[in-house]
Every structure is written in C-alpha cells, then in structure tokens.
Amino acid sequence: MTSYKELGLVNTREMFKKAVAGGYAIPAFNFNTLEQMQAIVQAAVETKSPVIMQVSKGARNYANGTILRYMAQGAVEYAKELGCENPQIVLHLDHGDSFELCKDCIDNGFSSVMFDGSSLPYEENIRITKQVVEYAHAHDVTVEAELGVLAGVEDEVASEVSHYTKPEEVVDFSTRSGCDSLAISIGTSHGAYKFTPEQCTRDPKTGKLVPPPLAFDILHEIEKRLPGFPIVLHGSSSVPQDEVDTINAHGGKLPDAVGIPEEQLREASKSAVCKINIDSDSRLAMTAAIRKHFDEKPGDFDPRQYLKPARENMKKMYIHKIVEVLGSNDKL
C-alpha cells in the first residue's frame, strides 16, 4: 500500500471547492509519456495552476502502473525543483471500470479515482460507485462518478450516441452514491472526431465544421439542483484546427476532425464545472510537431530531436488552456 500523501500528491476536495467558488476549472490532462508529464508540470508551474494528471486504464497498461506512480511522484519533485513551493498535483484514474481497478489505483498512490458506471443500469451505477466511495474515503481519496453517456471513442470507452444527463436524477444519484464530483453529458464527446459532418454546420468562409452547441440549459438545471457541487466535463478537447492542418500538411490524414469551441468551455469554467478533461489536444499537438519535424528534417533520427519540439508544442497548448480557457492560473 502506497498512500498518495507519501508521494506529495493531493486529492481534489479543496481544489474543487476553491474552483467552484472562484469560477474557474482545474485542467485534467491525460498523460502516458515522459514528455507529456514534463510539459504538464512546466505549464502548471509557470502559470501557478493546480493540475490533475490523469491516466486511463489504457494508459496504465501502456506505461505500467508502477512507473506511472513514480512519474507522479517525480512530477511533484520536478515542480518543486522548478520553483513551486507547494505544488497542487492530483493523480487521477480516468474511466475506472470496476471496483477492483479503482481499489488497485488507490492502493498504488492515486489521490483521486473515477468510477464510470454510466453504461450500467442506474441502480448498478449507484451500487458500485458507493462501494468505490467507501473504500476511497477510508483512504482520503476523492471519487468522480458519471451519469449520462458521452458519444465518441477514448481508449476502451466508446459509444455511438450520447445520452444527456437527466437533471432529475442528479440529487438522488450523488446523495446515495456519496461521490465527490459528477461527470455529466451535455454534448461534449471523446476523441478527435467529436461530431459527424451531419451534426455540424460548415463555415462558408473556411469550409471548416462548426459543431452543435453544448446543452447549457441542462448544466444550469443541474447546478440549480446541486448548488456548489463539483461538475466534470469529459471529452473537452477543442481539436485546434491549426494543429490538424499541420498534421494534414505533413502527411497526416485527419479529415473533418472537430472539437468543442473554446468559448463554450470558457463559459462552462465559470459555472459549477470545476474539472475539464483534455486528452486529444495533447495528442494532436505532439503529432503535429513530430510530423512537421520529420517532414522538414528527414535525416534526424535521435528521438530528442523530434520529441523536444513535441514537448514544447504541448506545453504551449497546456498554458493556453490554463490561462485563456479554464482560468486556473495564479491560484497557488
């Protein structure tokens, strides 16, 4: 048993309380590589932002759970080395799909876990979430639950259609499950193809897809029923078109990739939404920089030569999200 406290990590409780009260959101960036981790820590330290570093089951399988635990500990020590006296870093399990996986993460240094029972029948979702909450709270670990189904694909999580969260269920669900935060479905979506061209309109000037707006009416109804309760948005990458264009200009093939417009996420950040998940944007920033580098310098074969610009590009993106979209800067 390794407690996250030994690793210098924190849970989300105080962080979310401050974010809801302050009208901003904490960035939750997925990571599985050293370069992503370095870029996340550098961005958080430079902007004085709390940060959630999250890993999915797939990331854990890719990078190895033990290594990830020490990377999170390394992230805390690295932040201190960069001059941050009191780093606020959470290690969070994204989309835990069983009690056993959540328990294993809690036993191995995670300070926060998500149990995603959104695809289960309602009562079953409550039952397992509650089981996770009881174990987690005994170890002072916080728990995110999910109600409503997001469309899109992310590692093992996939659904063709979304089902918006029903506001009339949120009080019963959060009270009976005891969860600390709730991921809801209001039209965000996993992956780099969040909407089909049929769901979008096209900007006549650029020919780019314009996605349908998020269901803010549902968000506001949920906020009314659960005042001050931390709300989470998954699938909230913006899929920056300049990165998509760079990828496509250098041999990539991502036609009609489309994300959530940043002005909508900016608006959501000011509400009870206090955690916004961003994964695809990091993948795109990394891929764009690497593709460009390979295209321009075909003779390079030292990984540092192309991973350095990839890391820089991700860092730039993380800083942009923190300062221009979520507003979590200058909070340490």
Ligand SMILES: [Zn+2]
């Ligand atoms: Zn998700």
